[in-house]
Amino acid sequence: MTPAIAVSHLNFHYPDADHPALQDVSFEVGAGEWVAIIGHNGSGKSTLAKNLNGLLAPDSGVVDIAGMTLAEETVWAIRAKVGIVFQNPDNQFVGATVADDVAFGLENRGIPRAEMLVRVQEALEAVEMSDFASREPARLSGGQKQRVAIAGIIAQRPDIIILDEATSMLDPAGRTEIIRLIQQLRATTQLTVLSITHDIDEAAKADRVILLNDGQIKTTGTPAEIFAYGPELLALGLDVPYPEKLKAALTARGVAMPQTYLDEEGLVAYLWTLHSTM
C-alpha cells in the first residue's frame, strides 16, 4: 500500500539563517496512521510541515503525498489532500462566520454550491459546531476556533491532516477538546494524522513518535519507546511523562525500577506489587 507521506533526504535552509532548518530528513507515514513529531521550539517541526504541502520548497529531497511527488504541477492537487491546522486559532480564520470559514477551502476549489451546503453541514456536525454555524469568530473560544479550522479541512475530504502545534495556544480544556476530537475522527474516518507538538500528552495518543532535534530526526518509535528515554527528553527541551518523573524520583531513593516505560496504570500496578511483596 502506498504510504500517505513519504519523505526522503529532505534538506531545507532559510535564506538568512546560519544553520539548516532541516537536514537529511527521511520518514514514512502509513495511510491511516497517527504520527506525532516532537521537538523543542526551533527544532524544525513547523518548517517540516510547510515542506509537506509546498508552502516551502525543499532545497533537495523528495516529498511524496499519497503517491504524488510534490512539484509545481502537483502542488494544488496535494494541498487538496493535506489539510493543516495552524497554531494561532485567530490568524487562520478567514471567513466572517463559522460556516463561511468552513466553506472557504471549498470555494477555492470551485465546488458547486449545492454540494458545499451539504459538506459544510456535515463537517460542522463532525466537529460538533453545527449550533455555531452563523457565529462570528470573535464570539468563539480558542478551542472552538480550532474545531472550525478542523471542520474546514474535513469538508475538503483530505487524506491527511497535519496539526501544526494546533493545541499550543489553547487552555487545558481546549487542548483536551481537540485531542478528543482527533481521536473521534480517527475512529470514524480513514484520516492520516501528523501532529507536530511539544505536548507530551498529545504525543502519547499517537501510534508512532518521531523525535526531531536541530533539524534532524533523532529517533523514531512508539510513544512507550520514546518515553523510555526519560530524563534524556528534558535535555532535548521536551517534557517527561509523569510516570517517568516519579520513576526517576524513586530510583534516586534507591528503589529498583524497570527500564521500560510504564504508563500511569502500569506504574500503579508495579508499585502495588512492591507493596504486596514487602
Place this chain on the structure above:
Amino acid sequence: MDITFDHVSFTYQAGTPFEGDGLKDVSATIKDGSYTAIIGHTGSGKSTLLQHLNALLKPTAGTVSIGDFQITSETSNKNLKPLRQKVGMVFQFAENQLFEQTVAKDIAFGPKNFGVPEDEALALAKRMVELVGLPQSVLEQSPFDLSGGQMRRVAIAGVLAMQPEVLVLDEPTAGLDPAGRAEMMAMFAKLHDTEHLTIVLVTHQMDDVADYADHVLVMAQGALIKQGTPREVFADTDWLRANSLGLPKTAAMAERLAQRGFHFDPLPLTAEELATQLLPQIGGGAHE
C-alpha cells in the same frame, strides 16, 4: 505591600464582548511576599481581577487596597502612576508590547516613564537583562530580531526595570516549549526568593501551582469560590472535579495510588514528596 480586595464587584459596560465576565463580591488578600496563584477557567474573571491589581480597572463596588492606595469607583484616573510603578504587570504574550529600536531602550522605557533619568534607566536595563537570563550582547540588538522566548524575557525585564514590589504574571509560559517553560518558572521562583518580589501568577498549569505557589485563589463565574494553600485546595479532589478544574499530576497519581490501598498524609504535591511518602510503603529501606 499587601493587596486587599474588600467586597469588590465589577461589571463591564453593556454591549462589550466581555459583558457578563465581571467580578462578584470578591474579598481576598494577597500578602506581602507571598507567591499567590489565581486559577479558574477562561472567562472566570481571572483577567478582570488581575486588571484591578494596578487600577487598569476600578471596582464598580467595593474597595481595592494596594499598599497605601485605596481604589474605589470614585478614584480619579490621575495620580495612579506611583501605584502602577509598584505593581508590575506581565501580560499574556508580553512580547507583543515591545516597540523600541533596541532592547536596552525598551527595557528603559518603563522606568523613564516613572521619572528615572535616562542613564540610570539604561543602567537598570543592563542589570535586568542579566536577571532574566539573557546575555548583555542583546542590549543593542533590535528586540524584533530575537526568538519568541527571548522577546518575552525582554518584556519581563522591561517590567522588572520599574522595580515593582509586586510582579503580576498572566500565563507567562503560554506558547513556550517545556524547556522554556521550566526555565521561566525557575526564573520567577528566583525573583521571589532573591529579589523578594510578591508574585501573583495566573495559570492553567496546576503543576506550577503545586510546585511554586503558597496561596491559591480559585475563580469561577466572577466569584472567588475557594482559597487556601495549594495543599488545602488540591486536597478536595471531588470538589475540583465537580468544578472541572485539573489536578496537579502528583495529586492525581496519589489519588490513584490511594484507591489501590496506599496511604498518604499530607497530600503530596510534587513527585519528590510522593516518592518520599511511597518509600516506606514499598519496602524502600529493605532494598538498600
Place this chain on the structure above:
Amino acid sequence: MNKLLLGRYLPGDSWLHKLDPRTKLMASFYYIAIIFLANNWQSYLMMFVATMIMVAASKIRLGFFMRGVRPMLWLILFTVALQVFFTKGGAVYWSWGWLAITQYGLTNGAFIFMRFVLIIFVSTLLTLTTPPLALADAVESLLHPLRKIGVPVTELALVLQIALRFVPTLMDQTTKIMNAQRARGVDFGSGNLFQQMKAVVPLLIPLFVDSFGIAEDLATAMDARGYQGGDGRTKYRILQYHPRDVYAGGWMVILTLGLVFLRA
C-alpha cells in the same frame, strides 16, 4: 469606537432586517436621490411620514436615529444658517447690512434641515438593519458587472470581508497593548498634543508588528487551503431576492409618484 467602525448594526428580525441588502442599498440611494424632488410642505410632509413608517418597521427605538444626527448637528445648523441668511425673496423679517432673514430664507432653511435629517435617518436605517458583511456582499453583487472591464470585484470583496472580520481582533489587540503600556507608565489621552502623539508610538508599533504577523499567518493559511485568486471560485454565501424585495421596490415607486403629484 467599536460601534463606529462596525457600522452600528443592531441585530433584529424585522421586515427591514430581512430585506436583501442589495435592495436596501439601492433603495437608500434612490431615496436620497428623490428627496431632492421635494420642494414644498406637502411633499416634505409625505417624505417625513414615509420615513417614520420605515423607522417603525425596523422596530428600532427612535433614540438610535437621533444619535445618528448628533455628530452632524453643527454641519446641519451651519448649512441651514447659510440658507436662512442668504436666500432672498418674500417678506423681509429682519435685515442687517447684506444679511437678511426673509420668508423664503426661513422656508428654505426648514426644508434643508428636513432633508438632512431624513437622509441621516435613512442611511442610519440601512446600517442599523444590515450587518457590514451583508453590505459588503451587496456591494460586490452590484458591482459584479464591472468585472467585464477588468475590475477585480471578487478580490476586493474578499479584502473587504477579511478587513471586517479582523476589526474585532485588532480592537482586542489594541486594548491589550494599551493596557500593557499603561502598566509601564504611559498616559494615553493626557498632556499636550506633543505628549499625546508620543504616547501613541508604543501603541502603534506593536500593533503594526502584530498586524504583519496576522497577515503572514493568514496568507499561509489561505495558501494551504487552496486559495489561488478569484477565477474558478464558487460562492458559499449568495444573495437571493424575495417577494418582499419587490414590495420594497413598489414602496419606492409609490413615494416617487407621491412626490411628483405633491411637489410644486
